[in-house]
Amino acid sequence: MELKSNHSSPVLTDPIPVNKSRLGIHSNLLSYPQSGGSLSPGKYMTIPRKKPGKLDDVRSNGWLDAMKSSSPPRKKLIKDFNIEVSADDIDIAYCSWMIKYPSALKSFDKISKNAKNKKIAVFLDYDGTLSPIVDDPDRAFMSDSMRSAVRNVAKYFPTAIISGRSRDKVYELVGLTELYYAGSHGMDIMGPVSHTESDDHPICIRSTDQEGKEVNLFQPAREFIPMIDEVFKTLVENTKDIKGAKVENHKFCASVHYRNVEEKNWPTIAQCVHDILKDYPRLRLTHGRKVLEIRPVIDWNKGKAVEFLLESLGLSDRDDVLPIYIGDDKTDEDAFKVLREGNRGYGILVSSVPKESKAFYSVRDPSEVKKFLKALVRWKKFEEA
Numbered sequence: 001m002e003l004k005s006n007h008s009s010p011v012l013t014d015p016i017p018v019n020k021s022r023l024g025i026h027s028n029l030l031s032y033p034q035s036g037g038s039l040s041p042g043k044y045m046t047i048p049r050k051k052p053g054k055l056d057d058v059r060s061n062g063w064l065d066a067m068k069s070s071s072p073p074r075k076k077l078i079k080d081f082n083i084e085v086s087a088d089d090i091d092i093a094y095c096s097w098m099i100k101y102p103s104a105l106k107s108f109d110k111i112s113k114n115a116k117n118k119k120i121a122v123f124l125d126y127d128g129t130l131s132p133i134v135d136d137p138d139r140a141f142m143s144d145s146m147r148s149a150v151r152n153v154a155k156y157f158p159t160a161i162i163s164g165r166s167r168d169k170v171y172e173l174v175g176l177t178e179l180y181y182a183g184s185h186g187m188d189i190m191g192p193v194s195h196t197e198s199d200d201h202p203i204c205i206r207s208t209d210q211e212g213k214e215v216n217l218f219q220p221a222r223e224f225i226p227m228i229d230e231v232f233k234t235l236v237e238n239t240k241d242i243k244g245a246k247v248e249n250h251k252f253c254a255s256v257h258y259r260n261v262e263e264k265n266w267p268t269i270a271q272c273v274h275d276i277l278k279d280y281p282r283l284r285l286t287h288g289r290k291v292l293e294i295r296p297v298i299d300w301n302k303g304k305a306v307e308f309l310l311e312s313l314g315l316s317d318r319d320d321v322l323p324i325y326i327g328d329d330k331t332d333e334d335a336f337k338v339l340r341e342g343n344r345g346y347g348i349l350v351s352s353v354p355k356e357s358k359a360f361y362s363v364r365d366p367s368e369v370k371k372f373l374k375a376l377v378r379w380k381k382f383e384e385a
Contacts, residue, residue, distance in 0.1 A: 105371055
């Protein structure tokens with residue numbers, strides 16, 4: 001199909017279900033039952049639970065190690081290059097690391113050469129990618145210049161935001177109707193009506209957005225909403241005495257931020273989350289940048305959200321399509337992995353420090369993300385001239 005990207009798809013509120021829709025996605029991506037059904041134990045990972053009430057629990061299961069790794073010390077070992085990184089030699093280590101993860105800006109000619117005569121689809125994380133990482137997640141605002149850059153990209157390429165935040169919240173922060181939005185790590189997607197042939201699936205709901213345009217709402221974890229609400233309320237109550245802790249409800253997952261918690265209290269907050277999760281075997285813990293995230297145990301992530309959106313846009317399984325995903329977090333690695341397999345597209349990691357990734361390229365920070373997006377637009381304009 002010939003795709004036009006100057007579309008609008010506002011996502012301020014959940015639409016009322018109208019009817020079942022045709023879900024443009026391969027059946028092997030849907031390894032979960034229909035909404036409302038019971039989960040089959042054989043299809044999902046099981047989470048071993050330890051006895052609650054002891055800090056040894058979170059030490060022995062690796063939670064504390066994972067929490068510390070999301071906030072590395074000033075001196076760190078880079079295993080691929082066996083380099084001791086300190087404040088004085090971080091630039092040397094970063095340059096060595098970039099041998100494996102070249103700058104997407106300096107490699108733009110190579111990227112654009114491979115993109116010639118192809119349809120580019122752009123996928124973007126929000127926090128740490130379009131906005132800086134800040135102490136208060138409610139104040140993670142993108143700049144007007146970044147918003148303008150993203151708007152211009154969407155004029156030429158289908159563009160989606162895939163965030164761990166709730167879909168409504170990330171739309172509120174971005175405020176662009178030209179994009180597609182996926183919240184809760186891809187578990188809440190409002191995207192285009194599929195133009196591919198596939199079986200009807202009740203998880204995908206046909207509806208209309210506020211501009212009257214027909215859209216699909218895809219929520220594979222809808223049945224978990226009451227459970228997440230319950231866990232969220234318990235987390236708020238049980239962490240209220242831990243100074244600096246902040247709990248957020250992203251509708252299909254909950255997060256506990258410890259960026260402003262003193263490190264000596266990290267074991268306490270980890271044990272608190274551990275003791276709550278032991279009663280919810282259908283939920284699991286993942287680690288982000290100074291955040292503990294509680295998510296449903298289903299086979300879904302940002303990588304599968306990318307596949308879903310590509311399928312919905314009629315851009316999957318095509319040699320003339322080049323997806324580009326830009327993100328900074330561990331959860332973005334699932335998307336990087338999808339694009340790396342079979343050289344389907346380019347993952348670009350946003351990081352100012354060396355770390356392992358499935359991405360092909362790197363940029364240092366959101367300011368370089370903006371430069372890359374502007375370069376894409378300039379290249380496209382030149383191609384069309």
